[in-house]
Amino acid sequence: MSLRTPWRNRIGTLSVVLCGALASTLLTATGAHAGESTWTVREQRDGPRAELRLDPAGALSLAVSGRGGTVIAPSPVGIVTERADLSSGLEFTGRSDRSIGGTYRTDAGKTRSRTVHMRESRFRFRTASGARLDLLVRASANGIAYRYALPGNTGDVLREASAFTLPEGASAWLGNYRKDNENLFRAYSAADAPAGEYMMQGLFRTGGGYALVAESDLTGSYSGARLAHDAGSSTYRVKLWDERVRVRGALTTPWRAVITGELATVTESTFTDDLAPASKVRDTSWIKPGRALWTWLAGGRPAGQSLRMQKGYVDYAAARHWPYTVVDAGWYFDPDQWDVTDPDWQSHSWIPELVRYGRERGVGIQVWIHHRDLDTAAERAQWLPTLEKWGVRGVKIDFMDSEAQETFQWYDTILPETAARHLLVNFHGSTIPKGIQRTWPHVMSLEGVNGAEKKTNTAEHLATLPFTRNVIGSMDFTPGAFQRPERPNAGSDAGELGLSVLYESGIQNLAGTPESYEARPVARHFLEQLPDAWDDTRLLAGEPGSSAVVARRSGSRWFIGGTYAGAAHTAGVPLRIGAGRWLVETVTDGPAGLVRTARTVRGGGTLFVDVLPDGGFAAVACRWSPGRTSCDR
Numbered sequence: 088m089s090l091r092t093p094w095r096n097r098i099g100t101l102s103v104v105l106c107g108a109l110a111s112t113l114l115t116a117t118g119a120h121a122g123e124s125t126w127t128v129r130e131q132r133d134g135p136r137a138e139l140r141l142d143p144a145g146a147l148s149l150a151v152s153g154r155g156g157t158v159i160a161p162s163p164v165g166i167v168t169e170r171a172d173l174s175s176g177l178e179f180t181g182r183s184d185r186s187i188g189g190t191y192r193t194d195a196g197k198t199r200s201r202t203v204h205m206r207e208s209r210f211r212f213r214t215a216s217g218a219r220l221d222l223l224v225r226a227s228a229n230g231i232a233y234r235y236a237l238p239g240n241t242g243d244v245l246r247e248a249s250a251f252t253l254p255e256g257a258s259a260w261l262g263n264y265r266k267d268n269e270n271l272f273r274a275y276s277a278a279d280a281p282a283g284e285y286m287m288q289g290l291f292r293t294g295g296g297y298a299l300v301a302e303s304d305l306t307g308s309y310s311g312a313r314l315a316h317d318a319g320s321s322t323y324r325v326k327l328w329d330e331r332v333r334v335r336g337a338l339t340t341p342w343r344a345v346i347t348g349e350l351a352t353v354t355e356s357t358f359t360d361d362l363a364p365a366s367k368v369r370d371t372s373w374i375k376p377g378r379a380l381w382t383w384l385a386g387g388r389p390a391g392q393s394l395r396m397q398k399g400y401v402d403y404a405a406a407r408h409w410p411y412t413v414v415d416a417g418w419y420f421d422p423d424q425w426d427v428t429d430p431d432w433q434s435h436s437w438i439p440e441l442v443r444y445g446r447e448r449g450v451g452i453q454v455w456i457h458h459r460d461l462d463t464a465a466e467r468a469q470w471l472p473t474l475e476k477w478g479v480r481g482v483k484i485d486f487m488d489s490e491a492q493e494t495f496q497w498y499d500t501i502l503p504e505t506a507a508r509h510l511l512v513n514f515h516g517s518t519i520p521k522g523i524q525r526t527w528p529h530v531m532s533l534e535g536v537n538g539a540e541k542k543t544n545t546a547e548h549l550a551t552l553p554f555t556r557n558v559i560g561s562m563d564f565t566p567g568a569f570q571r572p573e574r575p576n577a578g579s580d581a582g583e584l585g586l587s588v589l590y591e592s593g594i595q596n597l598a599g600t601p602e603s604y605e606a607r608p609v610a611r612h613f614l615e616q617l618p619d620a621w622d623d624t625r626l627l628a629g630e631p632g633s634s635a636v637v638a639r640r641s642g643s644r645w646f647i648g649g650t651y652a653g654a655a656h657t658a659g660v661p662l663r664i665g666a667g668r669w670l671v672e673t674v675t676d677g678p679a680g681l682v683r684t685a686r687t688v689r690g691g692g693t694l695f696v697d698v699l700p701d702g703g704f705a706a707v708a709c710r711w712s713p714g715r716t717s718c719d720r
Contacts, residue, residue: 126182130206130226135296135347137224137231139164139210145177147212147222151231151345153295157254158347162322164222164233165248166340168241169331171218174248181211187225191365194528195376195561195593196357197624197639203361204228209236225342230358232303232344237337244309244332249325249343251300251314253277257321258292260551260631261285264313266488267516268535271543272551274632282318284326288519289314290353290555290631298347301559303362303522305341307499308334311490311518312341328490341521346558351626354637359559363522367502373509374529377619379411379453380404381596384539384568388425391417391455394437398444403601405448407615412445413483413513413596414438415455428460433473442478451480453511453594458486462497471508481511481531481594488516502527513563513594520560524593531593532563539565539598542573546652546701549575549586553626553635557590564590567614568598569607576650579702581676584610587617588648588705589637591624609681613674613705616719617646628660636660643710644718645669649696650703658704660694668711672718675704687711 124143129136138150140161151159165174187205210222221236235247253259257277262270264284275281277291291298300323302312310329316322325343342362346353368374380400382390390396391414400412417425419432429435442452454474461467461484474482482505487494498518505512512530519535536556537544556562566586568574576582587595597614604611618641627647629635636649636658645664662669672685676699688694688708696704709718 126208126210128206128208128224128226128231130204131228134228135226135231135345137226137233139222139224141177141179141212144175145214146175147177149224149233151295151298151347153347156293156295158293158295158298159345160252160254160321162252163248163250166220166235166237167245167248168237168243168334169245170240170242171214171216173212173214173218173220173235173237176214177212177220178214179210180213182208184208191525193360193525194371194374195524195531195591195620196360197355197591197621198357199620199622201357201361205361225362227358227361229348229352229356230344230346232342232358232362234304234342235338235340237334237339239337241334241338243334244327244338245330246327247325250322251345252322253291254293254295255321256294260290260555261314262288262537262555266490268519269537269541271537271545271548272555272632274547278319278321280316282316285314285316285323286519287312287314288555288559289323290551296347297350297353298345299353299555299558301344301346301359301521303342303344303359304364305495305518305521307492307496308338309340309495310492311495329492332492350554350629350631354554354558354626355624356558359520359522360525363525365525366528367526368506368528371528374511375410375619376531376593377410378595378597378614378617379413380407380409381413381415381565381598383413383415384565384571384598385600388417391415392420392422394441397441400601401441401445401448401450404450407611409450409597410619411451411453411480411594413453413455413594414441415483416457416485418454433469438479439477446478452478453481453483453513454479455483455485458484458516461501467501467504471504471510474510475508479510481513483513483515486516487514487518490518498523502530505529511594513596515563519556522560524560532561532596534563536562536564538563539568539571539574544573544575546575546650547632549650550629550633550635550652551631553589553629553637554631561592562590563592563594563596565596565598566590569603569610570600576701576703579676579699580607580610580681581674581705582650582698582701582703584613584674584681585648585650585703585705587614588639588646589635589650591621591639593620607681609674609683612683613707616707618642618644625663627663628658634658638664638708640664645708647706647708648703649698649705651698652701655698655700655702657695657697660696662688662690662692662694662708664690664708666690669708670711670715670718671706671708673704673706676702685716
């Protein structure tokens with residue numbers, strides 16, 4: 088009864104199953120006959136369900152429900168172009184369904200091996216004047232998503248009618264919108280949040296479960312989105328960066344996604360990656376995630392212009408077996424004028440010498456570059472081949488500061504060009520992931536976060552990020568800056584150490600100084616043991632804005648990071664990492680500094696740790712055996 092069409096790419100085999108009348112019967116609550124106004128889509132009986140409704144005026148709405156009830160109340164769906172208003176006056180003309188399944192692998196993220204199971208329904212509509220709209224709805228075990236498909240004669244997009252209406256009493260964790268996505272998350276009720284614009288990574292708690300609103304598969308064919316909210320309303324509208332999105336030919340918009348379920352389901356989800364296109368990089372053998380000694384917070388401007396200092400950082404990284412150092416701003420600036428490019432940087436630069444020095448010691452060099460130096464084809468033709476020739480391993484590109492269609496067209500250009508030059512990429516002053524790491528696996532991380540550089544962070548913000556920004560992809564928060572008194576957990580070195588596990592990033596840029604690590608040998612030892620990538624991720628405990636404890640597995644070892652907002656207390660952490668006896672080494676704060684303690688705990692039991700005010704902890708767990716006293720490798 089089905090036709091299976093397999094294809095292969097470098098990350099595995101993805102199969103698309105086109106299903107006929109049987110799937111339509113399973114997916115449609117009210118049947119599939121023309122003229123009906125309500126349809127449902129879900130992947131499994133106990134999974135989230137999308138309900139699409141066409142009202143008598145021909146306007147579409149979509150609702151999402153979970154096991155406990157409503158997750159997203161009926162919310163407007165539609166799009167308006169220069170030639171057609173496709174938000175009302177629609178007539179249903181047909182539906183087709185398919186199942187999407189398969190596996191793929193990633194080089195960074197919560198887990199490297201991924202399995203996809205989704206149902207997709209394509210609903211076809213038209214207006215009285217003949218304008219056509221296809222609405223694609225996908226359902227998985229942890230998410231619902233939809234997107235619009237328009238034929239080639241519809242013209243530029245002026246706006247979307249898309250919105251998300253929360254049920255009464257919903258809670259919200261939102262960050263005010265900024266062009267670089269760097270703002271604090273704060274707690275509100277969904278209806279009482281201040282009027283304004285919020286980042287497209289809002290988390291809501293409803294009677295039907297948690298819901299994280301996000302998007303996926305955003306390219307230069309479209310514009311970045313944010314959430315717009317009116318005072319006293321429970322509705323969050325999708326607002327595009329551009330007032331007019333230029334369209335040439337047919338258009339398929341990005342996915343509007345709702346990741347939903349229990350808090351652990353949302354936190355562990357890879358739904359936005361699963362929605363994205365498969366990898367466009369065939370040979371990925373050169374893509375290596377890992378820890379890096381980041382020299383900006385460690386040394387600032389002087390470090391960016393000093394070969395001597397950078398060699399010292401390489402020596403320190405080599406002693407720790409960290410695979411990278413990152414040379415930040417200044418290395419190609421005029422020695423006498425900060426922020427002015429030396430016109431002879433290619434012949435004057437000491438980077439080739441640093442690369443050779445690092446290679447001899449097993450440390451790769453990554454370098455910072457301002458977006459303005461890569462925003463033309465001529466500049467990229469100068470910079471990227473030069474860096475490749477020098478042997479630079481990656482680039483940290485900064486200050487795009489835009490989610491305009493034009494900026495995403497630049498992303499569409501720089502991504503294949505850096506892949507062709509075997510350059511890992513970390514975007515700062517940037518958008519947020521939106522599925523980019525599946526399609527372009529050499530993207531190791533993106534900033535898009537109020538991270539360790541900022542002096543405005545709060546303990547509540549630290550305890551919200553694992554449930555918001557870091558859900559949707561790698562996050563370059565840059566933990567480990569023990570030397571900075573501005574950090575909200577300044578009284579808890581164990582809390583700062585725990586962030587190195589709690590926050591996932593393909594390149595984990597460690598922001599401490601060598602001196603700060605030497606003053607904390609227990610932290611230094613933990614960071615030496617930290618792996619470069621993760622095989623699995625589990626939320627052990629937490630509540631947005633209050634606490635977060637995440638376990639990440641590499642091989643047979645689980646690393647655990649926890650952060651807490653509020654008073655000192657003894658925290659009980661469910662050890663949901665497998666049955667049997669585990670040796671757990673915790674790192675906590677003691678009167679004289681960090682304390683490393685080993686104990687045995689049964690899987691499914693409770694790990695008790697003492698945490699300081701606005702503090703946290705770090706830990707590593709391995710299988711216990713008689714005589715084993717450490718999880719070290």
